[in-house]
Amino acid sequence: MRKIPRKPATPPSAPEPAEKPKNLQNINIPDITLPESLTGKQTLLKPHIERSQDIINRPFFIGTQQPVEAYALYVNGVIDTDTFNASILRPLMIYAEDGEDPRSQDPELPEYIARTLLTVGQIRKIDRLADLVRDIYDGMLIIMLEGSSQALSIDIQKGPLRAIEEPPAERGLRGSREGFIENLDINISMVRRRLRDPKLVVKKTVVGQRTRTQVAMIYIEDIADPNIVQEIETRVNAVNVDGIAASGMLEQFIQDRPWSIFYQHRLTEKPDKAVMQILEGRVLIIVDGTPTTITSPSLFVEFFQAPGDYYERTWIGSFIRLLRYMAFFLAISTSALYIAVVNFQPELIPAELLVPIARFRNQVPFPVVFEILILEVMMQLVIEAGHHLPGNVGQTVGVVGGIIMGQAAITARFASPAAIIVASFSAMCTFVLPSPGIALVSRILRLPMILAAAAFGAVGFALMWLILLTHLISMTSIGVPFMGPLSPTRYSDLKDSFIRSFLTTMKKRPVSIPSQDKVRQAGQEVTGDR
Amino acid sequence: MTSKQLGFLIMGTLVGVNFLTIPRTASEAAGQDAWIAVLVGALLPLLVLVLIERLGRRFPEMDFIQMSQYLFGKIGGSVLVIILSLHMIIVVAREIARFAFLESIFLLPLTPIWAISLLILLVSLYVAGQGAQVVARINELLFYLLLPAFFLIVYPLITAADHTYLLPVGGSGILSIARSSFDVSLYYGRMEFLMVAYFMVTHKDEVLKAGLIAWGAVTVPYMLFTAACLMVFGPENLQEQITPVLAMFTSVSYPLLERMDMLFLVAWSVAFRPVFNLLCMSGYSLTRLLNLQERRHYLMLLTVAGTAAYLFSLIPTSIVELIIYSGWQGYTHPVVGLGYPLLYLLAAKMREGRTQNV
Numbered sequence: 001m002r003k004i005p006r007k008p009a010t011p012p013s014a015p016e017p018a019e020k021p022k023n024l025q026n027i028n029i030p031d032i033t034l035p036e037s038l039t040g041k042q043t044l045l046k047p048h049i050e051r052s053q054d055i056i057n058r059p060f061f062i063g064t065q066q067p068v069e070a071y072a073l074y075v076n077g078v079i080d081t082d083t084f085n086a087s088i089l090r091p092l093m094i095y096a097e098d099g100e101d102p103r104s105q106d107p108e109l110p111e112y113i114a115r116t117l118l119t120v121g122q123i124r125k126i127d128r129l130a131d132l133v134r135d136i137y138d139g140m141l142i143i144m145l146e147g148s149s150q151a152l153s154i155d156i157q158k159g160p161l162r163a164i165e166e167p168p169a170e171r172g173l174r175g176s177r178e179g180f181i182e183n184l185d186i187n188i189s190m191v192r193r194r195l196r197d198p199k200l201v202v203k204k205t206v207v208g209q210r211t212r213t214q215v216a217m218i219y220i221e222d223i224a225d226p227n228i229v230q231e232i233e234t235r236v237n238a239v240n241v242d243g244i245a246a247s248g249m250l251e252q253f254i255q256d257r258p259w260s261i262f263y264q265h266r267l268t269e270k271p272d273k274a275v276m277q278i279l280e281g282r283v284l285i286i287v288d289g290t291p292t293t294i295t296s297p298s299l300f301v302e303f304f305q306a307p308g309d310y311y312e313r314t315w316i317g318s319f320i321r322l323l324r325y326m327a328f329f330l331a332i333s334t335s336a337l338y339i340a341v342v343n344f345q346p347e348l349i350p351a352e353l354l355v356p357i358a359r360f361r362n363q364v365p366f367p368v369v370f371e372i373l374i375l376e377v378m379m380q381l382v383i384e385a386g387h388h389l390p391g392n393v394g395q396t397v398g399v400v401g402g403i404i405m406g407q408a409a410i411t412a413r414f415a416s417p418a419a420i421i422v423a424s425f426s427a428m429c430t431f432v433l434p435s436p437g438i439a440l441v442s443r444i445l446r447l448p449m450i451l452a453a454a455a456f457g458a459v460g461f462a463l464m465w466l467i468l469l470t471h472l473i474s475m476t477s478i479g480v481p482f483m484g485p486l487s488p489t490r491y492s493d494l495k496d497s498f499i500r501s502f503l504t505t506m507k508k509r510p511v512s513i514p515s516q517d518k519v520r521q522a523g524q525e526v527t528g529d530r
Numbered sequence: 531m532t533s534k535q536l537g538f539l540i541m542g543t544l545v546g547v548n549f550l551t552i553p554r555t556a557s558e559a560a561g562q563d564a565w566i567a568v569l570v571g572a573l574l575p576l577l578v579l580v581l582i583e584r585l586g587r588r589f590p591e592m593d594f595i596q597m598s599q600y601l602f603g604k605i606g607g608s609v610l611v612i613i614l615s616l617h618m619i620i621v622v623a624r625e626i627a628r629f630a631f632l633e634s635i636f637l638l639p640l641t642p643i644w645a646i647s648l649l650i651l652l653v654s655l656y657v658a659g660q661g662a663q664v665v666a667r668i669n670e671l672l673f674y675l676l677l678p679a680f681f682l683i684v685y686p687l688i689t690a691a692d693h694t695y696l697l698p699v700g701g702s703g704i705l706s707i708a709r710s711s712f713d714v715s716l717y718y719g720r721m722e723f724l725m726v727a728y729f730m731v732t733h734k735d736e737v738l739k740a741g742l743i744a745w746g747a748v749t750v751p752y753m754l755f756t757a758a759c760l761m762v763f764g765p766e767n768l769q770e771q772i773t774p775v776l777a778m779f780t781s782v783s784y785p786l787l788e789r790m791d792m793l794f795l796v797a798w799s800v801a802f803r804p805v806f807n808l809l810c811m812s813g814y815s816l817t818r819l820l821n822l823q824e825r826r827h828y829l830m831l832l833t834v835a836g837t838a839a840y841l842f843s844l845i846p847t848s849i850v851e852l853i854i855y856s857g858w859q860g861y862t863h864p865v866v867g868l869g870y871p872l873l874y875l876l877a878a879k880m881r882e883g884r885t886q887n888v
Contacts, residue, residue: 344637348789456649458796459637463653466668466800473667474660487671488535 029130038069038146041132048133049073055136060089062145063096068109069146078139080158087119088141088154110150113143122155138212161186167269167291169436172308176272184214184288190271191218191286195278199223205236207250207287211243214288215250223281225514231478232283232296247287251294256476261444263437264477266298273307281515297477299484299512301497303438304328309500318499324432325498331429331442335372336453336461338422342368344457360416369454371415375423376450378405380443383427484512531727533736535666539727540744542669542803544575545751547628548717550773550798552752553759555717560710561702561765562695565757570707571714572749574864575721579741581871582721586728586737588878593729595818601877610870611819614725617866618812619835621720623842624852624859625804626650631849636776636795644844650802651840658810658836659829662730665810669803679797680751682790683758686782691761718748719863720804725870726811809836 029048034041049055054076061067070092074084096117114123124140126132127150135153136142143152164186167179180187188202199221207215215236219229235254244250247267255264268274269291274284277295285294304324309317341348342357349357364371382405386398402424409415426446433439445468452460475482485493493510495501507521531539556564556571589597598607630646638646657668700707724741731737759774762781771777779791813832822828846852 345789345792348792456641456646457638458792459633459646459799460649462796462799463649466653466672467656469671470657470660470664470668473671474664481667483667483671487667488532489670489674 029133031128031130034127034129034132034149034151036147036149038071038144041144041151042071044129045073045132049136060093062092062113071142071144073136073142073144075136075139078157078159079141080156083120083156083158084141088143088156091117091119092143109145109148110143110152113145114152118152118154120154120156124153124155125150126153127151134212159183164190170268170270170273170306170434172306172311174311175307176270178271179269180271180274180286180291180293182289182291184216184286187271187286187291187293188216188218191275191278191284194271194275195220200278203233205233207236207239208241208243211245213244216286216288218278218284218286219282220278223279223509223515223517224283225281225516228281228297228478228480228514229283232285235478236285244287245289247285247290247292247294250285250287254296254478256478260471260475261441262300262472262475262482263303263435263441264298264475264482266295266302266435267292267437268295269293270307276307276310279520280509281513297480297513298482299477299480300472300482301486303435304433305496305500306434310503314500314502318501321500322498324434327429327432328438328442331426331433331439332445332449333461333465334422334426334429335376335446336449336464337458338419339369339372339450340453340458340461343454357416357418360418363413364416364419365413368419369450371419372423372450373447375409375415375419376426376446378409379423379427383443480513485510531663531666531730531732533731533733533740535663535670536727536731536737537740537744537747538670538673539666539807540579540721540724540741541673541747543720543723543807544718544744544748544804546625546802546804547632549752549755549801550632550775552714552717553756553774554768554771556710556714556756557760557765557768558710558713559702559706561706562697562760563700563702563707564710564760564765564768565696565753566700567707567710567714568753568756569749570711572718572745572752573711574715574867575718576742576745578721578867578871579724579745580738581868581875582724582728583738583741585871585874585878586734588875590734593818594726594815597729597874601874601881608819610873611815614722614866614870615812615815615819615835617862618723618808618815619839620842620859620862622654622805622808622812622835622839623845624856625802625808626654626839626843627846627852628856629799629802629805630843631852632773632795633799635849636792637799647840647843650805651836651843654802654806654809655832655836657806658813658832661825661828662727662810662814665807669807672800672803676797676801679794682779682784682794683755685784686762686778687758690782691758692764693761695761695764696757716860716863719860719867720808722863722867722870723808723811726815730814805839809839 032044035044049057052075056072056074056076058072058074060070060072062070072084072089092113096113110125114125124135126135131153132142132151139155139157141154141156143154145151161183162181164178164181166177170179178190180190192200197220201217201219201221203217205215205217206212217229217232217236232254236250239250239253241253244253251263251265251267252258257264266277268277274293274295278284282295282297285296287293304321306320309321312320342361346354361368366374379402382398382401385401386394388394389397406415406420406424409420410417427443430439430442433442449461449464452464454460456463473481473483473487481488484490485497490511492508493512495505496510504521508518509515509520511518552568553564556567560567585597589600592600595607595611598610601607602610626647627643629650630643633646634641634643658665728734728737755775759768759771759778762778763771763774768774776791776795779794780789782790784790809832812835813828816831816835817828820827820831822831846855
């Protein structure tokens with residue numbers, strides 16, 4: 001056995017580590033140093049694992065001539081058993097006898113094993129009970145040795161993984177078909193493969209005292225604004241909750257305005273989109289166990305953008321963008337405008353159209369607002385039913401339900417044809433929106449618009465829009481004005497808002513998102529401050 | 531707020547309901563020269579702007595309340611702040627009443643005035659409650675959103691305008707133009723809000739430039755719309771229209787949309803910017819005067835100011851009464867707009883002289 005240089009003897013009692021953030025603290029586990037004897041370690045560990053029957057405790061001996069007693073501990077089904085057998089057990093049990101025998105009382109034994117015997121990548125030495133318990137439940141393989149107060153924590157996790165597929169909610173005609181999956185490391189690797197910048201920073205932390213969910217924050221060191229990075233990091237580390245199950249939960253803990261109906265961070269499952277966001281100075285937050293990632297800070301206009309806009313011709317991309325804004329306006333407004341016009345300002349309807357509308361309306365026993373509200377509720381239920389039924393069945397329910405119920409509603413004089421057109425047109429407009437978040441918001445915002453129009457006609461409708469705009473303007477995302485570049489107006493960013501200008505003209509990064517390096521294309525001088 | 535945002539705030543505060551009626555007032559005495567009267571009348575807010583800017587330069591580190599108390603003592607300064615706040619509350623009341631009556635006449639004939647006024651007040655309180663920066667930003671956004679409405683003027687100009695109605699230029703006489711100019715200048719009131727808003731701007735050296743641009747952006751459309759109404763109706767017929775700008779849209783048939791006046795008015799119904807702008811300024815002044823720091827105190831005082839304005843707005847019971855009250859109230863603009871900065875400048879000079887003597 002090769003000699004390894006000895007380190008200076010460690011003091012008998014290791015200094016207490018500095019207090020960790022709340023999300024990194026362990027629940028009810030004494031933070032004490034591990035004893036040297038294996039039995040002592042097992043005794044300490046027993047209360048914390050005895051009720052977990054999925055924890056495997058595998059005793060074995062290292063070497064054969066002067067064997068050292070050891071234990072391997074892991075959660076069943078979490079580690080890669082092939083790697084465990086081939087790269088850990090086999091070298092320890094069989095090859096350890098080559099050369100000199102391991103000395104059971106050598107305090108450097110764990111170091112020796114890690115450096116010379118184990119053929120796996122990530123190995124960490126731990127000497128405190130809290131870390132030991134935490135690592136077992138984090139899915140690490142633990143090797144405990146007789147005669148050493150240190151244990152080895154080895155990362156050979158491998159669970160069932162979903163195949164990389166195109167995210168159904170963000171389908172595009174061109175561009176990458178890849179979507180994030182539920183595994184954090186694979187998601188990070190997808191970003192790394194697209195962004196090979198050595199300045200790309202990946203910072204990992206843990207959220208949730210009980211779930212101990214891994215969260216990664218990814219940004220480019222010399223592009224992202226350090227204040228924003230710091231703020232996001234502070235907010236993520238300040239989350240003091242027993243657990244989070246998905247990125248959507250973390251998003252709600254770090255947002256600026258919890259009461260708002262609007263999403264304040266962009267969510268995406270597409271690595272190509274995430275990479276473009278990072279290049280604009282944003283921070284990508286990936287939560288283990290969720291394919292949906294968060295990019296922050298975000299702007300309202302981003303919810304109308306899709307990666308395909310940049311892959312298509314400028315004119316096509318711009319046209320589609322304008323369509324989306326129009327769809328958002330119509331999704332919220334069509335029903336309300338119909339009520340306002342029919343109830344308050346019928347003179348706005350051309351006479352040729354007014355007569356048939358009035359004739360059919362006359363056959364419906366409800367006021368127009370009630371008629372529209374019934375149709376809206378029916379439409380929302382059909383949409384929800386479609387979402388929760390499997391694939392083709394859901395589509396069929398949507399189409400058949402819509403047609404049959406619409407036809408039946410007219411025949412039963414439950415609704416007029418104009419009202420059905422209005423309600424279905426509003427619903428259809430929501431499907432044009434590329435972000436599921438803004439589509440959901442538009443479905444809900446329609447209701448207060450309808451009520452305002454029912455009470456005060458077009459005036460109520462206009463005032464509700466004023467309230468909506470004021471609310472949007474007052475919002476921030478990690479301190480960045482949410483309505484930028486519209487308000488405050490950043491003229492240079494307007495080329496990538498309602499329209500998508502030529503890529504060759506986008507020489508600078510958007511000023512609406514603070515960044516350090518403002519130049520995106522070479523040969524461009526940056527003048528003036530943002 | 532930035533100087534650019536202040537510019538939008540000035541535009542939003544100066545343009546209110548009076549935009550719809552100014553051609554009639556301007557042509558009352560000046561006839562075909564109403565558009566000249568609109569230009570000349572705009573000199574009053576310009577003067578107010580320049581005076582307040584000169585005053586602000588002397589005290590760049592202070593806000594309105596600190597400056598008032600510095601120049602006139604704690605009690606005197608506080609009284610002046612309260613008077614200006616009250617003045618702004620009364621202007622808010624007038625604007626609420628004007629909007630309510632206008633919307634009652636054209637859009638909500640069956641809805642009682644008090645309900646329309648209350649609706650306007652509640653929305654204004656929500657907007658003003660978000661703070662000065664959001665108020666400035668919503669003014670900026672509304673400017674761009676309402677801008678297309680101004681281009682609606684092109685169609686009546688092409689189809690129904692007769693430029694000979696403007697002739698002979700200057701024919702109504704200097705005295706008539708001067709009298710109309712004074713009447714019009716009252717329409718441009720409210721620039722005195724700058725006494726409070728000036729000190730919220732970060733780059734004060736840019737205030738004059740931003741103010742001049744905003745002043746131009748208000749004056750030119752006023753003049754264009756006045757000229758357009760004159761060319762469509764002529765000076766005599768113009769006097770018979772309560773809201774000539776709306777009548778101009780009714781007088782021509784637009785392709786596809788026949789009732790363009792309605793659409794214009796719907797768009798205009800979000801334009802009660804003076805209400806929330808001035809509410810914000812008065813709420814801010816009172817909060818600072820009472821040396822309160824928290825947002826809830828600002829919201830509380832804002833609600834008090836808004837409620838007072840709402841109650842005042844209910845005083846006129848008919849459009850005739852409203853016009854009479856508005857006429858009287860209009861005279862306070864030159865008094866406050868010119869009086870305040872002149873008084874403050876005089877006090878600053880005297881204090882300067884006293885300091886030098888010492």
